[in-house]
Amino acid sequence: MSEDLYQEIILDHYKNPRGKKVEIDSLAQSYQVNPTCGDEVTVEVGQNPDGTLLVSYDGQGCSISQASASVMSELINGKTPAEAAPIQEAFMELMKSKGQLEPDEEVLEDAIAFAGVSKYPARIKCALISWMALSDAQIKAQLTATTTTRSG
């Protein structure tokens, strides 16, 4: 019944969040809120000397929103913007799939656990909120794949 939504990986990230409230030298942050339920997340991004991304987040909300933020930070931390972009795109694609897409574990790793979420329209926003905050923070910090390509 609900096992397709609440995968073990999701419950694990919810109970043991990774990368939450980690102190980073932040270049920009984005605060996002889901006005229908009050879920909140703030994502901060910075950059390592080698050009890879530093990601930290804080927030409160349901298991899906918090686990998704945890998975997001684990996946994106230490990747270059160019490496992160296809992961971000794949996650967006998965959330829009209405449960019809077989996720690519090589790209999405733990994030494949969210495939079931895409079947529940009311919960897709929960899974997306931290990813939206990440994209927004990257734009503000000029750390998207396109901006870094342009500058580098």
Next chain:
Amino acid sequence: MFDVDKLRADFPILSREVRGVPLVYLDSGATSQKPTQVLDAERHFYETSNAAVHRGAHALAEEATDAYEAARQTIASFVGAQVEEIVFTKNATEGINLVAYAFSNATDKARQGIEVDRRFVVGPGDSIVVTEMEHHANLIPWQELCAKTGATLKWFGLTEEGRLDISPGVIDNTTKFVSVVHQSNLLGTINPVKKIMDMAHAVGALGMVDLCQSVPHMSVNVNELGADFASWSGHKMLGPTGIGILWGKSDLLNAMPPFLSGGSMIEMVHMDHSTYAPAPQRFEAGVPMAAQAIGLARACDYLNELGMDNVFLHEQELTAYALEELAKIPGVRVIGPTDMRDRGSAVSFVVEGIHPHDVGHLMDAKGVAVRVGHHCCWPTCRRFDVPATTRITTYIYNDKSDIDQAIAGIKSAQEFFGSGIAVSA
């Protein structure tokens, strides 16, 4: 008392399955289900008498207008009002906005030197009073009015128990308007609105009551509220969506500038100015929602057949049972009064260690439809330091077995998440 099993047959939707299990509908505070009698009344109108009301002189136009005005009479009688005091709006939110805009439009006109009724003029130094348990619909229109006019918004706070803290000094000589919810959609609290309206009148202010969660669930006579205005919606009381009611005292309605303007609401129209029809037509611009009015009148008849006192008693019993059963579950905290004194049927709660969305989702998996979120009462949630709640609301078609299903759903959520799990901050 009425027979729940028997009346459930009037609500076809209640026999459907969701997620492969029978539906248990406990979200009537958001919207009620509709009996076939209401649906049939709308269909009958469309099939036999449909025409644009208050226009035209052909037979159908006359029949449609008669049916629409008869519906107004039925709805007026349902709450003890005079027929000319009943204005049809899109929903309760529009009714509240209509009054808020009367103030802002009168204030705008006064600034230009146009003669208006001074009771509707507000500005710096004046205050508008609400409470911390208002639905956003009875908060934001007043925030907007204050922002436009320079008036100050003040409010009564809440006690830990979820009741109004009616401290002196909130309503004072600066107060021009007071708007209060009769029964909280989140906490279930029934407020002493007569007392508050009397306080408003004592300082020369006007007052309004939001009846969205009271008219569907108890006998309400608008004359006993002590208010000048009241607003509620049709869809929470077995009626269709797309119709709400604004009740107002005639002398005030007729002193207010119009809200939406256009056809039907006029008396005389010239190229450079117009005069307006008396209320209620003054506030019903455009072709109105005739079928919805007729459906809502049929809903009033349906509720009258059951008896509103019976409806209230039935829900009191269910609410007491729900509170009793929730109290037995470790880790469940009810947000709002936990005893039945001055309390209606909305029961909000949080489950320790499990976000309300997750609780609601796991209840939904068992077919139990409840509301999760801030219930359009974000400041109220903040007051109780919760991000959101899960809420059970009942109606005439619910019985104790529905509450049992909800309780089982909550327990299954606790089992699923492991009750009292520690979530590191």
